[in-house]
Amino acid sequence: MASGCEKGEKVQVGKSDLEEKILETATELFAEHGYVKASVRDIAKLVKGSNSCLYVCFKNKDEILFRIITDVGSDLLNELNKVISKHDDPVECLQDMIFTQILFSIGAAKKMKIYLEEQYQLPPSLKEKALDQHRQLYDLYYNKICEIEKQGLLYQKIDKVVMTFGIFSNINWVYRWLNPIGRLSVEEVALQITDMLLRSVLKNSPLST
Amino acid sequence: MASGCEKGEKVQVGKSDLEEKILETATELFAEHGYVKASVRDIAKLVKGSNSCLYVCFKNKDEILFRIITDVGSDLLNELNKVISKHDDPVECLQDMIFTQILFSIGAAKKMKIYLEEQYQLPPSLKEKALDQHRQLYDLYYNKICEIEKQGLLYQKIDKVVMTFGIFSNINWVYRWLNPIGRLSVEEVALQITDMLLRSVLKNSPLST
Numbered sequence: 001m002a003s004g005c006e007k008g009e010k011v012q013v014g015k016s017d018l019e020e021k022i023l024e025t026a027t028e029l030f031a032e033h034g035y036v037k038a039s040v041r042d043i044a045k046l047v048k049g050s051n052s053c054l055y056v057c058f059k060n061k062d063e064i065l066f067r068i069i070t071d072v073g074s075d076l077l078n079e080l081n082k083v084i085s086k087h088d089d090p091v092e093c094l095q096d097m098i099f100t101q102i103l104f105s106i107g108a109a110k111k112m113k114i115y116l117e118e119q120y121q122l123p124p125s126l127k128e129k130a131l132d133q134h135r136q137l138y139d140l141y142y143n144k145i146c147e148i149e150k151q152g153l154l155y156q157k158i159d160k161v162v163m164t165f166g167i168f169s170n171i172n173w174v175y176r177w178l179n180p181i182g183r184l185s186v187e188e189v190a191l192q193i194t195d196m197l198l199r200s201v202l203k204n205s206p207l208s209t
Numbered sequence: 210m211a212s213g214c215e216k217g218e219k220v221q222v223g224k225s226d227l228e229e230k231i232l233e234t235a236t237e238l239f240a241e242h243g244y245v246k247a248s249v250r251d252i253a254k255l256v257k258g259s260n261s262c263l264y265v266c267f268k269n270k271d272e273i274l275f276r277i278i279t280d281v282g283s284d285l286l287n288e289l290n291k292v293i294s295k296h297d298d299p300v301e302c303l304q305d306m307i308f309t310q311i312l313f314s315i316g317a318a319k320k321m322k323i324y325l326e327e328q329y330q331l332p333p334s335l336k337e338k339a340l341d342q343h344r345q346l347y348d349l350y351y352n353k354i355c356e357i358e359k360q361g362l363l364y365q366k367i368d369k370v371v372m373t374f375g376i377f378s379n380i381n382w383v384y385r386w387l388n389p390i391g392r393l394s395v396e397e398v399a400l401q402i403t404d405m406l407l408r409s410v411l412k413n414s415p416l417s418t
Contacts (some may be wrong), residue, residue: 036245173378
């Protein structure tokens, strides 16, 4: 199947198909062996193309990493913005955001591993752009916590920055331990983590009764 | 200062001093550049010794990583066991364990980064040994949660495994975002995170009133 490109041959699939294939292959390799150990040659070999074939789509390996990270970040931002647009009540909204992000993270576990563990490998200019996206994500949660505070429903003894990172830590750790085919379903675990987090930030959790 | 060893020379300091220096230097390099990018040559250069000098103390780079990981893991287990021996009340004990581990993690942030992010680079036999240590740590928390349950104080809607990983996620994430010289002191943040976690796992948190 001529799905990649051969040295000296014309690229046989559209650039975006090839791009997609490179990104998928790189995701597998980076998640399995770590970014540094996976080489452009390894990726090219699996895409069944030459090294130079990769350079049709990406300037270098850093750019491939950057694309994996910002693509998954942007998918996640889209998902959360869709959730936010659905809710007027900030508590229900936060609940849905946490639940949605956990399901998203488990569904995209390999990409999330790269997003969370390999970002520091990016060169400074790309790292800064990736961090901008992190900040947008952070702001969505922080702003929701501020809305809850305005309604007088927030537990007051914890700083809102600490709360926001507390939520992130739990959501971001879950791909490291949750077995999607384990004793509890992903949905059950996501509901329970959402419950834990809401109990920790609200004066009175609507789920606790 | 002849603190390292020169090629062909006798080692001029005790093996344990040299070992200590290699481990400190490797910790700095692994934390800064990641395990894969830091070479034995880089470490040797900074210890002011030859490559072979390192092999007096360690079989290879994997063994250095293994030692950093298991040393910090064993220090942490010791700290937690000291805390456990101090308390009869399981809630007070869990509170102290979380607080202590957060302070420990911030104090040993570089080692913790390696412990949490580079463990997967170990070869299988060493990884298995390192995971044994993780399990011991996990058991300390899980058993404490079981004690709390026996006293009828645990919030019942969350699975105890989910709770234990919820606690770990928050403790283990903190070195990634907490600025030790930020607006809040490390102790303040540690107290607030402890409060968050206790509120999330207890029926009624003693701190919430």
